Amino acid sequence: MRRRPAVTLATLSASVLVLTLTLTARADADVAGPAAPAAPAVAAPDGIAPEMFAALQRDLRLTPHQARARLDTDVRASRIQEVLRTTLDSRYGGTWIPSRGDTVAVGVTSAADAATVRALGAEPVRVVHTERDLDEAVDRLNRRAVAAPDAVVGWYADLPANAVVVLAQAGGAATARAFAAKAGLPADAVRVETTNESPRPYIDVIGGNAYYTGSSRCSIGFSVNGGFVTAGHCGRVGARTSQPAGTVRGSTFPGRDYAWVQVDAGNTPRGLVNNYSGGTVAVAGSVEAAIGAAVCRSGSTTGWRCGTIQQKNASVTYPEGTVSGLTRSNACAEPGDSGGSWLSGSQAQGVTSGGSGNCRTGGTMYFQPVNPILAAYGLTLVTSGGPGPSPTPTAGPTTPPPGSTTWQAGTTYATGATVTYAGVSYRCLQGHTAQVGWEPPIVPALWQRI
Template sequence: MARKPALFAAAAVTLTTTVIAALTMTPATAQTSKGNVLDGAQVSAADNVAPDMLSAMARDLRISPDQARQRLAREHTAARAESAMRATFGDAFGGAWLNGDATTLTVGVTDARQATLVRAAGATPKTVARTEAQLNAVQARLDAASAKAPKTVPGWYVDIATNSVVVSTKAGAADAARAFVAAAGVDVKSVRIENSTEEPRPLIDVIGGNAYYIGSGSRCSVGFSVTGGFVTAGHCGTTGASTTQPSGTFRGSTFPGRDYAWVQVAAGNTPRAQVNRYPGTVTVNGSTEAAVGASVCRSGSTTGWHCGTIQQKNTSVTYPQGTVSGVTRTNACAEPGDSGGSWLANDQAQGVTSGGSGNCSSGGTMYFQPVNPILSAYGLTLLTGGGVPPTVPPTTGPTNPPGGGTWAAGKAYAAGATVTYGGSRYTCLQGHTSMAGWEPPNVPALWRVG
């Protein structure tokens, strides 16, 4: 016991210097008058963000493009600070989260000495009763008992900011939720029952970020390119199922339990580190996980680009097919057809669309499967830095369609634009950049006849 304070003293030096070094800031920069590590965030951390992403964030988060750029810089700083603190505290880490406008990073602490270290690093400490590991253990026990979850419980998740595990329930069914918690044998003091109107379901059957087809014609979307193929949602296809556009084979798929899969593409298909943002593309430059409270944007061909914030991580959600655990809960909208699509925090891959409730008219709650566990599960390497979407070979510009008419690949079309192809007239349903393989007859989510 006499050695324990010495360990914390060493950690104080390590944490402070590690965080400051990770943020590429001098101690004087980190220690501002407010003592907030985010005050020193440099806009240059978000300089390369695509203008269309800034516009989407401004629209959905109701901020200006410049405020969106500043927010991304603060979130970039917060992610690196959180990573350093997590490595230092280990299993004693109490979690970290951003406030609503991402101006303050709060860190849960269970010891006064931890609080001193957090303040020294420029973050705000908050005393909590349970560590993140303890909350995750509660969630894991609920996961293990998921077969006993009543249909009135749409899911459960670790809520770091309230230091509890939330079990969602339909109105009037709280007793059934409590019985489920009791049957799981968890500490009831760590659980909060919360009413919910969610009706989660997998989002499948129409294209997402980049279209691909499964088996006899069902459609999903490419999540992120990896060496030899791409990752996507597990509910899109089972192991061994074949795909077209691009052609390939599901080499691994898990659903329910988790919601991830990977497809190995056939020769002639070239995976690139790009995500389609309708129109244009975003280059993927890594997969650093954003903090709770950070902004996140989603690509889907049904509803285009939409942004929101990360609400909770390590969530469990119950679909009609079963419970999926380890997904991230957000308030970014999506609709059926956005399944498997890409979630990005600036240029960092976050995950692939799993499912959710609501729509982009009334709002809703959506979940994505984090990408790093997918890469780890299958031993995959995320492709980063340049290229074009993996569904087609690179193109150098508009090309004449083989079916004849005015439609061309490599051209940006706005909603309402009209083209001809194969003797028919088509009207564009949503803005996108056309690609070979996306001829109007092949993509009814993008074009309608007439």
């Protein structure tokens, strides 16, 4: 009997193996059924620019679903902050979003206030110092800013830590404590932290669209009726600007870092921010975001960059002097981003002032909140649709005028629930347990008229 060549047997064996694997795979497919369809893409929430939604996921390392949930929490925190800052008044300990990003915390000084916080679906945290206490402590340091030692970089109120943090360069901790003591701050309200920050204002670059003051280039922060707001270090009162042409009508720096430019006829302010991806982001209002909320920044050097709001009412010492009332963030920036727009969702938050670090190694940035700029100069923000700032609620019981009313104190309302009050219909914006003083007409953070 003649032996078959080895190569023929090898080829036959390989063919049998391939056929067996193929039949097995088909059998497995028949058992498992058709492959599951791919999960649908998660779109940006209504009112949130896709570019901002994408940057939020990139910089905070979130999935699309996590990013949507985070934005929902941020909105909820803003509403809770708006209600409690007024209703708790001097007892209010501040609102913040813990690092996990899915809850809202509120500082309280009594068990009674803890119940009020829970009624809004937030977590009460017992504190010793109220938000007002910490702000007053910051103000004491601000009044001594000109006497601040070189080792002291800045200071801010840290609501979650319930203390005022004084930032000091290496070896300057004792000097920083002495500075705080001379300002009259109680020792239990002060924490000294060592930092390598070396803040400077970003005057030579832009955040939104560029404009020029002489040979210097800065950026438009947000449009207001008649012009735009920007950083104060970008130009003094009376200076002329180009692209767009205008005149600086108000400017403060140092002390604060804000300015506004009145544009010449023919320039049209619009409620938009350049996203540096070939489009724009609409600005819906200027509702203040809570500590811990996600925030995104637009700048021509580094484009869209996102982070979180870390602290408010921060003071920082630049070479030109101390600037107070800033907000501190870890959203990176670089020279060229000065004066640019900061937004939380579709809500304007502020304009870039300065900071330390860059977008390669990270850093700490400061922005001047926008609402104090509007108040200082009596300006009105230009918006492009969506909800704007809500009026401040008025605490205390009210008596409804004649008309049908289904709203009742003590009732727990879910988001989307509808009620009538004095014959007017309202939709619940934030789940809560109703209390006297939170009637729909006077708490627009909780109820929307329909």
